[in-house]
Amino acid sequence: MPKVLLLPGDGIGPEIMSQAERVLDVVNEKFDLQIETEHGLLGGSAIDAHGVPMPEETLLKAKQVDAVLLGAVGGPKWDNLDREIRPEKGLLGIRSGLELFANLRPALTYSQLASASSLRAELVSGLDILIVRELTGGIYFGQPRGIHTNDAGDREGFNTYRYDESEIKRIGRVAFESARKRNGRLCSVDKANVLEATVLWREVMNELAADYPDVELTHMYVDNAAMQLVKEPKQFDVIVTGNMFGDILSDIAAMLTGSIGMLPSASLNHSGVGMYEPCHGSAPDIAGQGVANPLAMILSLSMMLRYSLKQEAAAQAIDDAVSAVLDQGLRTGDIMTDGMTAVGTQEMGDAVVAALQ
Numbered sequence: 090m091p092k093v094l095l096l097p098g099d100g101i102g103p104e105i106m107s108q109a110e111r112v113l114d115v116v117n118e119k120f121d122l123q124i125e126t127e128h129g130l131l132g133g134s135a136i137d138a139h140g141v142p143m144p145e146e147t148l149l150k151a152k153q154v155d156a157v158l159l160g161a162v163g164g165p166k167w168d169n170l171d172r173e174i175r176p177e178k179g180l181l182g183i184r185s186g187l188e189l190f191a192n193l194r195p196a197l198t199y200s201q202l203a204s205a206s207s208l209r210a211e212l213v214s215g216l217d218i219l220i221v222r223e224l225t226g227g228i229y230f231g232q233p234r235g236i237h238t239n240d241a242g243d244r245e246g247f248n249t250y251r252y253d254e255s256e257i258k259r260i261g262r263v264a265f266e267s268a269r270k271r272n273g274r275l276c277s278v279d280k281a282n283v284l285e286a287t288v289l290w291r292e293v294m295n296e297l298a299a300d301y302p303d304v305e306l307t308h309m310y311v312d313n314a315a316m317q318l319v320k321e322p323k324q325f326d327v328i329v330t331g332n333m334f335g336d337i338l339s340d341i342a343a344m345l346t347g348s349i350g351m352l353p354s355a356s357l358n359h360s361g362v363g364m365y366e367p368c369h370g371s372a373p374d375i376a377g378q379g380v381a382n383p384l385a386m387i388l389s390l391s392m393m394l395r396y397s398l399k400q401e402a403a404a405q406a407i408d409d410a411v412s413a414v415l416d417q418g419l420r421t422g423d424i425m426t427d428g429m430t431a432v433g434t435q436e437m438g439d440a441v442v443a444a445l446q
């Protein structure tokens with residue numbers, strides 16, 4: 090029987106996770122999936138209970154299941170802790186502990202939401218981009234790193250941007266394969282005019298291209314990519330990039346679609362075990378008010394069913410139900426536009442559940 094670990098996390102995490110759990114209960118029954126769930130702690134909630142952001146037990150459980158579903162971690166309550174035990178360390182720890190090197194972040198504009206974007210609707214309607222972000226290397230994990238006082242008595246903060254060839258190859262292959270299944274266009278984003286690590290990145294991508302003659306590979310500097318994403322976003326199909334650039338570009342891409350509250354993501358390792366989470370964070374400013382948009386969380390569940398558990402029919406049913414509630418005009422605050430019906434977290438969950446039944 091497939092097993093799934095649920096990590097609600099902090100802030101709005103628990104609220105949106107309970108809506109995803111209701112949806113999971115419905116599809117479990119309806120499609121006879123026999124998925125078993127268990128809960129775990131990660132981030133601030135784990136710090137409160139155990140003093141560390143990623144308890145041993147959480148990683149152990151995560152290694153024994155078929156997939157992990159994560160809400161979000163972090164919040165002001167834990168912001169002043171030593172940086173080694175901040176909630177974000179829990180997230181980075183589980184990504185690295187499970188070797189989830191491939192982060193897939195689709196940015197898809199729902200036709201119903203094109204007018205919720207901060208860009209003109211014609212620029213974003215029909216937008217369908219996939220950002221493939223390297224997730225367990227680059228400057229996020231490079232050594233040496235730290236803050237120390239140098240010989241001149243000045244404090245100095247430093248990080249290391251590094252990638253080895255095999256890390257670039259494995260994420261490159263995921264990106265080429267994804268492009269092959271989509272529209273066959275891959276744009277690799279780097280800063281090869283300045284950073285050696287990305288000169289190598291570009292070289293390796295060019296070498297890989299020989300194995301994928303059906304995919305058209307282009308390269309773009311990251312500053313230009315940021316500009317092109319807001320200028321003419323529909324020029325992109327698949328974007329592949331390193332950890333930090335991917336972090337930044339995926340927030341830009343998310344916002345094009347109307348709201349970051351709509352976007353799920355998948356983080357995969359070699360064996361296809363994955364962790365699924367919304368692209369947005371824990372939104373402490375609205376936590377506990379029942380107003381958060383649960384759709385990115387619910388769509389993350391759908392991605393989990395599709396990619397890790399191979400339950401395409403159940404995943405499609407969830408995607409259709411989400412589209413149906415948008416058709417009904419239901420909107421949480423983040424995607425609200427004139428003439429639509431404002432709903433809270435729970436009502437949005439109710440509507441998805443009803444659309445599934």
Ligand code: IPM
Nearest residue numbers: 162163177180181336368370
């Ligand atoms: C994300 C987040 C994380 C990241 C933070 C919370 C560590 O911004 O998933 O994009 O930088 O990867």
Ligand code: MG
Nearest residue numbers: 336337340368
């Ligand atoms: Mg981010």
